[in-house]
Amino acid sequence: MKKQLMIIGIIVILLTVGFSGCNEENESKYSIVGTWTERDSGSQFIFREDGTCVITANISIDATYTINATVIKLTITYGGENITSDFGYKFLSNNILSMTPFSGEGEEIIYDRT
Numbered sequence: 001m002k003k004q005l006m007i008i009g010i011i012v013i014l015l016t017v018g019f020s021g022c023n024e025e026n027e028s029k030y031s032i033v034g035t036w037t038e039r040d041s042g043s044q045f046i047f048r049e050d051g052t053c054v055i056t057a058n059i060s061i062d063a064t065y066t067i068n069a070t071v072i073k074l075t076i077t078y079g080g081e082n083i084t085s086d087f088g089y090k091f092l093s094n095n096i097l098s099m100t101p102f103s104g105e106g107e108e109i110i111y112d113r114t
Helices: 002-027
Strands: 034-038 044-047 052-056 060-067 071-078 081-093 096-101 109-113
Touching: none
Parallel strands: none
Antiparallel strands: 034 044, 034 109, 044 052, 052 060, 060 071, 071 081, 081 096, 096 109
């Protein structure tokens, strides 16, 4: 009886670990790493794997970013000051990214992976 309980316990642990790995894979189905170009203006975000990014419009600005399941937090250091902006984001597909400022000012902006 003890052997059966131990075998059942091991199976439950293995299944739990296996299923939790599947959830992580689904959550990271699309990666933000890459170059994203805004459809209207042509401005770009270049997100790198190391947590740095480049924002280009009329000028290029180096920044860092952190990301969780719903928020991209950009910390831009420019002119000796840190400016922080939070954006909600969602992938509309592997190659289409929607970003919305959390400040409440601004509309949804669509970016294409380029």
